[in-house]
Amino acid sequence: MNLESIVSMLPLNARAIEGANLRDYTTFRLGGACPLLVDCPDAKSLAASARVLVGAGLPFLVIGQGSNLLVSDEGIDQVVLRYCAEDLPDARFEGVRVQVSGNTLLDALAHAAIEQGVGDLSFCCGIPGTVGGAIAGNAGAFGRQIGDVVETVRLLEPDGTIRAVDALALDFEYRSSILKQSGAVVLDAVLKLKPVDRETMERERDRIMELRRTKHPDWRTMPCAGSVFRNIEPTSAAERRQAAGWFLEQAGAKDFAVGGATLFEKHANIIIAEPSATANDVFLLTERMIAAVREKFGFELSREIKLVGTF
Incomplete structure (x- = not known):
């Protein structure tokens, strides 16, 4: 079934955008395109759109504000259903x-x-x-x-x-x-x-x-996705979680940069995507951060952001 047929079956209040650039739908403002993005204004339209895609045998990804996503520069093959209301709370x-x-x-x-x-x-x-x-x-x-x-x-x-x-x-x-x-x-x-x-x-x-x-950047003016790595689980029930940023600072990651991806000056666990950054820059910077903590402390950091696409 082609995209034109799929679009014709979607709810009338769902907005379909072919070849949508996903950088426009994430707070990192990075990433390539998807074959079709369907903006669903309510639960009913989201469920109906999902059923159309399931019936057509097409894989899909549901996103919200895109505040924890790193989408690959090559984009993805999946249809994207967007479920995010940017006006008054429902x-x-x-x-x-x-x-x-x-x-x-x-x-x-x-x-x-x-x-x-x-x-x-x-x-x-x-x-x-x-x-x-x-x-x-x-x-x-x-x-x-x-x-x-x-x-x-x-x-x-x-x-x-x-x-x-x-x-x-x-x-x-x-x-x-x-x-x-x-x-x-x-x-x-x-x-x-x-x-x-x-x-x-x-x-x-x-x-x-x-x-x-x-202490934190404003994602509206400094593209980012908040904390990149999860805080560290305690070794006993009596201990609190330890901030991943502390381990990153101790491992010397504060000054790391790859291409247009840099660390926020006030927080070693937040990556800023400069105007020249690519998604791959951010990914490679996360890999370098993981390696630095592994070398100094002997454990693996766990990403809090979700990787979408191929890296």
């Missing part, structure tokens, strides 16, 4: 519970929950990406993670079927869940938040946003 607040669409931006939801006085999601403020992507990767910061507040989710499976599960079925771990292996996508979720005084939440949000401004 969320309904009832008591301490929030029903939210998986395509809602996490930062927008965090701010909305605080403004509504519903519950505390301040730790999510400033984190790029969608709610669905955050749940799949159990995103978090400052010792907290979104898996702690997930109650139920509705999933789109790779075969196009939909099922609802509770949080226990997601097997949340540090920066991971079973969704990373299964490939299922979060259509929407119900979060149960901890009630906190609104003024307290607003102060915490302001503190976190100021901390991010002083």
Whole structure:
């Protein structure tokens, strides 16, 4: 079945772009093209588009804001379904519970929950990406993670079927869940938040946003994907995770650069893609960082970003 036939079968409110350049859909602003990108504005159009592709026997990749992706310079052969709403959060607040669409931006939801006085999601403020992507990767910061507040989710499976599960079925771990292996996508979720005084939440949000401004790059002006490597698991239950950035600094990686890929001056675990950078530059820089830590400390760093395509 050719692309023209596929496009004709897609939902009317889904926007199809043939030969879309994926650099326009990732925060690294790197990567080649895909044969077809389908921008799905809601859960219904995403599920319907997936069923069209499954019926046609075409492999596909679902992305959100592209904030943890490194797409190869050669692009990919898969159709891409984009599930990301960049306007107001699609969320309904009832008591301490929030029903939210998986395509809602996490930062927008965090701010909305605080403004509504519903519950505390301040730790999510400033984190790029969608709610669905955050749940799949159990995103978090400052010792907290979104898996702690997930109650139920509705999933789109790779075969196009939909099922609802509770949080226990997601097997949340540090920066991971079973969704990373299964490939299922979060259509929407119900979060149960901890009630906190609104003024307290607003102060915490302001503190976190100021901390991010002083220590992290703004991905809108400095293309990046946040932390490149996962923090290091403790050797005992009594210990805290150790920052991958500390090991990288000790291994001398702070001054590393490959082509247009450099390390952020304030954080050794964040790669900045300069205007001349290629995806391969970033990949080779990550390899050099892994090798430096391996040589000095004898263990392997684990990537937090996802490689898409051939490297």
